[in-house]
Amino acid sequence: MDANQTHYCMCPTAGQLSAEEQQRLAGHKAALLSSAKWTVGEVITVRFLEGAPELQRRVREVAEEWTKLANLTLDFRNAGPTDIRIAFSQGDGSWSYLGKMCRQIDQPKPTMNYGWLTPDSPDDEVRRVVLHEFGHALGLIHEHQNPKGGGIDWNRAAVISDLSGPPNNWDEATIENNMFKKYSDVIATDVDRLSIMMYPIPLAWTRDGTSAGLNGKLSDSDKAFIATNYPR
Numbered sequence: 001m002d003a004n005q006t007h008y009c010m011c012p013t014a015g016q017l018s019a020e021e022q023q024r025l026a027g028h029k030a031a032l033l034s035s036a037k038w039t040v041g042e043v044i045t046v047r048f049l050e051g052a053p054e055l056q057r058r059v060r061e062v063a064e065e066w067t068k069l070a071n072l073t074l075d076f077r078n079a080g081p082t083d084i085r086i087a088f089s090q091g092d093g094s095w096s097y098l099g100k101m102c103r104q105i106d107q108p109k110p111t112m113n114y115g116w117l118t119p120d121s122p123d124d125e126v127r128r129v130v131l132h133e134f135g136h137a138l139g140l141i142h143e144h145q146n147p148k149g150g151g152i153d154w155n156r157a158a159v160i161s162d163l164s165g166p167p168n169n170w171d172e173a174t175i176e177n178n179m180f181k182k183y184s185d186v187i188a189t190d191v192d193r194l195s196i197m198m199y200p201i202p203l204a205w206t207r208d209g210t211s212a213g214l215n216g217k218l219s220d221s222d223k224a225f226i227a228t229n230y231p232r
Contacts, residue, residue, distance in 0.1 A: 009094045009132055009142075009178075009199075036099025036139040040230050043073045044137075045082040049110055052119045055126075059086065059114070062130040066138060069223055070230035084137055087113045093168070094129055099139030112137060116167075128216040131196045138226065143198040144212070145183055152201075153208035154180060162205070194219040 038044065046063075048056045060076055067074055074084075083102050087110035094115050096102075102111035112133055117126060144152060159179055163170045170178070179199075192198065193212045196219065201212040 036101050040071050043075050045075045046084040047077045047082045049085050049087045051088045055119045058126050059130050062127050063134045066134050070226045071232045072230055081107050085110050089113050096133040096136035098136050124216055135197050140197050143195045152210050155205055155207050159205045192219055192221040195222050
């Protein structure tokens with residue numbers, strides 16, 4: 001896998017928010033499942049801010065794979081205030097706020113973006129990216145930041161070199177937040193390297209032999225975990 005050709009999802013940081021939004025988010029420990037978790041049985045409203053109708057349909061169908069497992073409902077609407085607001089801003093990366101954090105973002109700003117999906121994107125790429133971003137939208141963090149992982153011995157220079165260049169072009173703060181930051185206040189199981197929430201990790205990025213592939217579907221652990229945390 002060539003990391004320089006791989007698009008990576010990012011979770012928004014406080015620096016990307018207005019002062020008012022930062023204040024509203026102060027009660028959340030940023031990007032942590034335990035504080036971002038939805039109420040079991042909750043209806044989450046969703047709308048597209050843009051995008052071709054057929055691409056919207058494909059995104060919606062993939063997103064609903066999660067709610068076949070979780071006791072949550074995604075209520076897609078055509079207008080009005082909603083919890084999740086989806087954009088397709090090319091060049092802005094793919095990202096999502098975690099769980100209920102989206103409710104603290106001013107309307108009608110997007111709370112989720114698909115920065116490289118287009119009507120021509122193959123089905124496996126749409127499925128991989130949408131499952132990942134809606135995992136975030138249900139409150140899941142990146143799996144490599146799971147505190148039960150015991151830590152990865154990163155080759156920081158290699159990670160920074162690759163992610164600071166195209167196609168990601170991340171600054172060091174974004175790399176720190178999405179690659180090296182560890183969370184503590186989470187509901188978690190042992191690290192699952194097959195999880196849809198796991199980043200692809202090239203061997204060159206680590207000093208301890210850790211690596212992971214480009215996962216394109218929900219793992220057995222993903223399915224069990226989301227069903228346990230949002231039981232029917």
